[in-house]
Amino acid sequence: VAVAASAVTALVGHRAAEWDRAGRLPTEVVRKLGAAGQLAPQIPTRYGGPGWSSADTGEFTAHVGSLCSSVRSVMTSQGMAAWAVERLAGPAQAAELLPRLATGDTAAVAFSEPQAGSDLSAVTTTVAVDGDSLLLTGRKVWVTAADHADLFLVLARLGEGGAVVVVPRGAPGVRVRRMADPLGCRAAGHAEVRFDAVRLPAGSLLGDGGQSLSLLATTALTYGRISVAWGCVGILRACVAAAGEHAGLRHQFGRPLGRHQLVARHLAELWAAEQVATRVCEHASRCWDDGSTDLVTATVLAKYVSAGQAVRGAAAAVQVLASAGAQDGHPVARAYRDAKLMEIIEGSTEMCQLLLADHVLSRW
Ligand code: FAD
Structure with missing residues (x-):
């Protein structure tokens, strides 16, 4: 490593x-x-x-x-x-x-649609058996990494159930259009991807298809959540480093910024945020590595806690650097924009809260 x-x-x-x-x-x-x-x-x-x-x-x-x-x-x-x-x-x-x-x-994961974001059971993209091949039609939005993807994994309806379909970028009928000016993660290659009657070999379904849409989405999201959660730990580490260094070097009112108590509090909270996020991520990864049945809840918890901490931590870092971090391109300015998106993707903060509440209600 x-x-x-x-x-x-x-x-x-x-x-x-x-x-x-x-x-x-x-x-x-x-x-x-x-x-x-x-x-x-x-x-x-x-x-x-x-x-x-x-x-x-x-x-x-x-x-x-x-x-x-x-x-x-x-x-x-x-x-x-x-x-x-x-x-x-x-x-x-x-x-x-x-x-x-x-x-x-x-590969890129193409699940979301204009009318199906948090609620992926509302997807309208369909895949249908047509002779000895498949026909895929639909429109996906906000597909991360679409810029470079050789393959798309597309969530679609198949009869009464769902399916994940593997689609080569070069298949006739696939059109990729970059999304302009995302708030953050601006270089991650987000795109809208259209599938206009894309004809594919019958073996393009992952497995046999016919699973529930929510099971298919949850499978992919479990990895996505833990990955995003660890990514938030990284955002926090970059913020701790930038804020710590700046608060030690820059002087105002005759002493380093970090020796003013209100600034010191920002530093303490920022470091605590990084530590808390690290611990929940470590717990989720331990569940993953041990094959624990707590995995799904642990990944939701890790994603929820880490994304929230990253948003608050990045804001604190910008506050400590003030004008020094207030320009596009500065690591804390980037962190501030990137962190906010972490509360939206792979299950928004609210969707995570609902899942965590379900966990409480199911146990107590
Ligand atoms: P909506 O579902 O419309 O929700 C709007 C708001 O309402 C949110 O705050 C949400 O939490 C809240 N809300 C919705 N339902 C409820 C409820 N029942 N109770 C309480 N609150 C609720 N999608 C992909 O398929 N592949 C990708 O690679 C991908 N990458 C992305 C990258 C970025 C940077 C972004 C911003 C999005 C990406 N997405 C991707 C889409 C992402 O998965 C959706 O944005 C996300 O699921 C939320 O859907 P939505 O934006 O349509 O918001």
């Missing part, structure tokens, strides 16, 4: 701000990470992946998140796609797809 982390540090360097402003990651960066298996390090070794534990993947994800949330977002998408394949595909499909995802092909 340490070797991979220093390779990513060298690859990203100080270029995250430049990529954020340009709204695009260089293709070679994504390809390099993909070829090294670092976009989805949990893919098991039997499929040619690094086979890391969730705990190691989490620490690595936090490191990437501390450097660049857009790169981390691409990692989250690839990891979600790989996890969905691992959980839903048949053995032959897994043996075909996972080695590709472990060594360079990139």
Whole structure:
């Protein structure tokens, strides 16, 4: 993990701000990470992946998140796609797809639609059997990593149930249109993707299809949530570093900023936020690695706590740096915008609260 982390540090360097402003990651960066298996390090070794534990993947994800949330977002998408394949595909499909995802092909998860965000049971994209092939029609929005994706994993209706369909980017009828000016994670390659009567081989469904839409979504989201949660730990670590350094160096009223009690409180709360987020993520990863039945609740908790802490922590960091951090491109300014999106994706804060409340009600 340490070797991979220093390779990513060298690859990203100080270029995250430049990529954020340009709204695009260089293709070679994504390809390099993909070829090294670092976009989805949990893919098991039997499929040619690094086979890391969730705990190691989490620490690595936090490191990437501390450097660049857009790169981390691409990692989250690839990891979600790989996890969905691992959980839903048949053995032959897994043996075909996972080695590709472990060594360079990139994938994006296309679930959301204009009228189906939190409520994915409302998707209207349909896949239908047509002779010995499939026909896919629909429109997806906010697909992270679509810029570079070779494959899309598309949530669709199939008869009375649902299915996840694997769609090559180059299939006739697939159209990708970049989304302009996202609030944060600006270089993560978000796009709207249309599927106009896309004809696909019958083997393009993950598994046999026919599962419930919510089960399919939850499967992918479990990986997405833990990945985003660790990404938030990274955002917080970047904020602690920037605020701590600035508060030690800059003087006002004859002393370092950090020696004014109200600023010191920001530092204390920011560090506490990072520690709390780290602990809930470690707990979720332990559940993952131990195969605990508490996994789903632990990942929701990790995502909920970490995203909220990241939003508050990034705001505190901007406050400590004040004008020094108030410009587009500064790490804390980026963190401030990126963190807010973490409360929306992979189950918004409110959806997480509902799930956590369900957990309480089911037990007590
Ligand atoms: P809505 O569902 O319309 O919700 C609006 C507000 O109402 C939210 O605050 C929500 O919490 C609240 N709300 C909704 N229902 C309830 C309820 N029952 N009780 C209480 N509150 C409720 N989608 C993909 O498929 N793939 C991706 O890769 C992807 N990447 C994304 C990246 C970014 C940066 C963003 C912003 C979005 C991305 N999405 C992606 C879409 C994302 O999953 C949705 O934005 C998210 O599910 C919320 O849906 P929505 O935006 O339609 O909000």
